[in-house]
Amino acid sequence: MGETMSMAGGRKAAWRAMGRGAVACLGLLAGLLLAGCATPLPRVDRDAIASTAIELSTGTTLGRIAKESQPDPALSGFRLMPLGSFSLDTRVQLARRAEASLDVQYYHIENDETGRWLLRALRDAAERGVRVRLLVDDYYTSGEDELFLGLAAYRNVEVRIFNPFCCARDSGQNTRFLVSLNDFGRVNHRMHNKLFIADGAMAVIGGRNVANEYYLRGMNDNFIDLDAFTVGWVIPPLQALFDRYWNSDPVYPLHAVAHSPLSPEELRARFERATGPAHTPEPEPLPSNDILGYGPIADDLDGGRLGLIWGDAYVFADHPDKPFEGEVGGELLETSVTYNVFEAIRKAKKSLLASSPYFVPGPHGMELLRELRGRGVDVTVLTNSLGSTDEPVVHLGYSRYREEMLRMGVHLYELSSSRVKTNKRMFLFGKSLGRLHAKLVVIDRGTCFVGSMNLDPRSATINTELGAVIRSPQLARELTRVIDIDRLQSAYMVRIKANGAGLEWITEGEDAEMVLDTEPDSSPWLRFKQWLLSPFVPESLL
Numbered sequence: 001m002g003e004t005m006s007m008a009g010g011r012k013a014a015w016r017a018m019g020r021g022a023v024a025c026l027g028l029l030a031g032l033l034l035a036g037c038a039t040p041l042p043r044v045d046r047d048a049i050a051s052t053a054i055e056l057s058t059g060t061t062l063g064r065i066a067k068e069s070q071p072d073p074a075l076s077g078f079r080l081m082p083l084g085s086f087s088l089d090t091r092v093q094l095a096r097r098a099e100a101s102l103d104v105q106y107y108h109i110e111n112d113e114t115g116r117w118l119l120r121a122l123r124d125a126a127e128r129g130v131r132v133r134l135l136v137d138d139y140y141t142s143g144e145d146e147l148f149l150g151l152a153a154y155r156n157v158e159v160r161i162f163n164p165f166c167c168a169r170d171s172g173q174n175t176r177f178l179v180s181l182n183d184f185g186r187v188n189h190r191m192h193n194k195l196f197i198a199d200g201a202m203a204v205i206g207g208r209n210v211a212n213e214y215y216l217r218g219m220n221d222n223f224i225d226l227d228a229f230t231v232g233w234v235i236p237p238l239q240a241l242f243d244r245y246w247n248s249d250p251v252y253p254l255h256a257v258a259h260s261p262l263s264p265e266e267l268r269a270r271f272e273r274a275t276g277p278a279h280t281p282e283p284e285p286l287p288s289n290d291i292l293g294y295g296p297i298a299d300d301l302d303g304g305r306l307g308l309i310w311g312d313a314y315v316f317a318d319h320p321d322k323p324f325e326g327e328v329g330g331e332l333l334e335t336s337v338t339y340n341v342f343e344a345i346r347k348a349k350k351s352l353l354a355s356s357p358y359f360v361p362g363p364h365g366m367e368l369l370r371e372l373r374g375r376g377v378d379v380t381v382l383t384n385s386l387g388s389t390d391e392p393v394v395h396l397g398y399s400r401y402r403e404e405m406l407r408m409g410v411h412l413y414e415l416s417s418s419r420v421k422t423n424k425r426m427f428l429f430g431k432s433l434g435r436l437h438a439k440l441v442v443i444d445r446g447t448c449f450v451g452s453m454n455l456d457p458r459s460a461t462i463n464t465e466l467g468a469v470i471r472s473p474q475l476a477r478e479l480t481r482v483i484d485i486d487r488l489q490s491a492y493m494v495r496i497k498a499n500g501a502g503l504e505w506i507t508e509g510e511d512a513e514m515v516l517d518t519e520p521d522s523s524p525w526l527r528f529k530q531w532l533l534s535p536f537v538p539e540s541l542l
Contacts, residue, residue, distance in 0.1 A: 039166050042256045050247045051158075053239035054101040054131065056200040062097055062301075066201040066231040069306040076232035077308030078475055079297070080450075082482045083290040084215035085283060087208060087227045088114060090297045094198035095121035097301060101131045103242045105195040107452075108140040110211035111147055113280055118210055119151055120275035126156040135246055137191040138164040142172050145258035150271030152254055153264040159254040160246065162191040163323075169258060189323030191250075192452050192459065193466040194227075195242060202231050203238050205315070205468060206450055207439045214437070217283065221390075223437035224415070224486055226479075228450045229297060231306060234315050234468060241317040241466065248320035291485065292478055311472030316340050318464040337453045337465040342368065344443060344469050351378045353442040355483050356455040357435070359383040360397035362539060365455070366404065373408050381405075382487045384436045385414035385505075386530065387521025394456065396530055396537050403503065406496050413491040417521045419507065420490045434490065439467075442480050446473045457539060492520050 058064045069077065081087040095102060095118070102125055109115045126132045134151070138161045141148065152159040165176040165187055180187045196204040206227030208214040213221050245251060260267060273279065289295045300306045318336050333339060345352060345368070352372060359381060361369060372379055386395045406412060420434030441449035451467020453459045492505035497517070505516040519527060 041164065041166055041252065044252060044256055046247060046249070049253060051133070052243050052247075053103060053197070054200055055239075056235065057100065060099040060199045060201065062094070062099070062199040062201040065301060065304055065306060066235075068304070069308065070232050071310055074233055074312070075310045076230055076234040076313040076470070077306060077310045078313070078450075078470060078472070079229040079294060079306075079308050080292060080475070080478050080482065081204075081206070081227045081229060081290070081294075082225075082292065083287075084208070084217075084222070084225065085286055086290050086294070086296060087204070087206075087225075088118070088215040088283060089286055090227075090229055091118060091196050091204055092121045093296075093298050093301060094196065094202055094204070095125050098125050098130045098198045099128075100199045101133075101197075102199075103133050103195070103197040103239065103246075105135040105191075105193050105242055105245060106210055107137045107190065107192045107194065108209035108211060109136055110140065110209075111144050111274075112212045112217075114212045114215050114217055114283075115210050116147075116275045116280040117282065119147070119271075120280060122157070123151055123154055123271070123275070126154050130156060132157045133242075133246060134159045135162060135191075135242070135251065136160075137162045139173060139190050141169075141258075142176060143170045145169055145254075146260050146262065146267060146270060147274060148254055149258060149260050149262075150267040150274070153267040153271070160251050161254055161257065162245070162320075163187065163189060163250045164252050164257045166257070186324065188462070190463050191245070191320075192463040193245070193317060194452050195238060195466055197235065197238055197242060200235060200239055202229065203235055204229055205238070205466065207437055207452055215283070221435060223435050224420070224490075225437040226440060226450065226482060228468070229308075230313075230468070231308065232310070232313075234313050237315050241315065245317075245320050245464075250320050250324070291482070309472055309475045309478070311470050311475060313468050313470040313472075315466070315468045317466040320464060322464055323462055336460070337451065337467050338460040340469065341441065341449050341451075341453060341467065344447060344449065345372075345441065347447075348372060348377045348443045349375070350444050351380075351442075353380045353480060353483060354455065355382045355436065355438045355440040355486070357384050357389070357437050357439070358391060358394045358398075358454040358456040358458075360394060360456040360539065361401050361405070362457060366401060369405060369410060370408060373410070378411075379409070380411040380413070380487070382413045382415065382436065382483060382491060385416055385492065385521060386519040386526065388415045388417040388420070388435050390435055392526065392530060393533065393537050396534055397456070397539050399530075400539075402494065403496065406494065406503075412494040413487045414494055414505070414520070415486060415491045416507070419492070436486070438483075438486075440479060440483060442476050442483070445476050445480065447471050448476050448479050450479075492516070 056063045058067050122132050148159050168176045168179045204227050207225045208227050212218045214223050216222050286296050389395050415436040439453050448470045453465040492507045497504050505520050507514050
């Protein structure tokens with residue numbers, strides 16, 4: 001929180017590219033030798049390729065349903081989707097039913113069963129005459145140019161990428177960063193936004209990327225996350241935000257930077273094989289409802305009426321050029337997502353409940369927390385434990401502030417991978433490792449934030465993010481329920497030991513309270529590595 005806080009896009013790449021031990025040093029030397037191979041990005045006539053969103057029309061089925069479901073033109077309707085399988089199905093249902101346009105923006109679309117399933121749905125829509133615009137950040141596209149070029153080879157499809165790497169496109173993220181060391185200040189900045197809009201009528205926002213682990217299809221790891229399906233007043237602003245990115249300077253047509261010796265026909269044939277049933281099986285059938293009692297969105301669409309929670313809402317996204325102007329720890333732009341979220345948080349009078357997989361408050365965030373606690377605001381934060389996080393170096397940044405936050409009265413909960421496995425809720429993860437990925441805030445039990453922003457330095461001033469603030473006590477109750485299921489059934493509460501020396505982790509077991517005096521689910525080796533790295537990890541890279 002504060003001026004240094006908003007998956008931390010680019011963080012993994014930054015650390016891997018900067019090196020770890022002797023192997024990384026050799027890689028760094030190789031990168032320096034190869035840096036001269038980096039070539040400038042091509043010139044693009046952006047006026048010639050500019051396009052804008054297609055407005056909602058009641059001539060489309062989705063447009064008609066959205067209009068007939070809206071009780072007031074000034075209101076926006078929302079449905080929370082804590083269950084990944086429902087969230088994926090919602091995106092696919094919108095793609096299958098779209099008649100005019102699909103505008104899709106993601107940080108990460110993986111070449112796995114989930115990614116190919118959604119890309120196939122986009123291709124099918126385009127074949128029906130739907131205009132498809134797909135915008136993807138370039139970090140995770142390494143080695144996947146032909147997959148995206150294959151999609152772009154269909155009529156009615158255009159693919160663009162945000163802040164592309166100039167070269168070594170098939171060589172992996174580390175190599176691409178290494179050969180771009182002379183341009184590291186640019187390529188370190190990534191677009192972390194997640195947005196899916198169909199027919200200018202319905203949208204999905206939230207924290208999920210497009211890969212198996214976000215939709216309960218991962219074999220080993222799965223993320224605890226949440227999206228929101230939305231219609232109503234917020235849709236035109238979301239379209240405008242998409243257009244601002246689509247036509248911005250950091251965004252390039254895929255064909256301007258990615259090339260293939262294959263003909264368009266060959267690219268389409270390869271795409272057909274990759275996304276066909278032999279390589280891309282369809283997801284398992286959905287359960288009848290999720291933990292909030294909602295059935296599949298297809299039931300509502302088939303019935304022609306949406307069951308949603310309505311409220312006042314506004315949406316915002318960082319300017320596409322934000323990453324190239326800011327620095328970690330610098331002043332927050334008033335147009336930034338983090339600034340808007342903090343302004344909402346500052347209005348808290350009674351309570352603040354937050355979920356953030358990466359939580360590094362920094363000195364300015366600590367100042368804000370002191371302000372809230374000084375006014376008697378009850379503050380509760382759920383984040384990953386050392387054992388559940390996929391970014392142990394970020395946990396270092398968080399742990400530096402942990403004891404001070406506890407002493408000022410902040411309630412801290414850390415997700416436990418072992419507790420997730422024993423959670424009997426059907427929507428969780430069985431024997432797979434659950435990691436927190438939801439970025440959520442509830443203020444005074446009446447105002448919510450749902451979006452892509454982590455409460456950490458990178459989201460605040462480096463990455464771009466997108467989110468919505470929604471004023472609705474009913475939605476706040478549902479969001480609180482979702483967070484509390486994780487907080488109370490799948491996490492440890494952290495507290496200072498009774499003697500004041502050190503921390504302990506507490507949870508209710510089946511028979512009695514369980515108290516641990518070491519980081520849960522973490523090995524001695526992992527804790528030793530954290531101790532060893534602690535003096536050398538700058539907060540500016542977290």
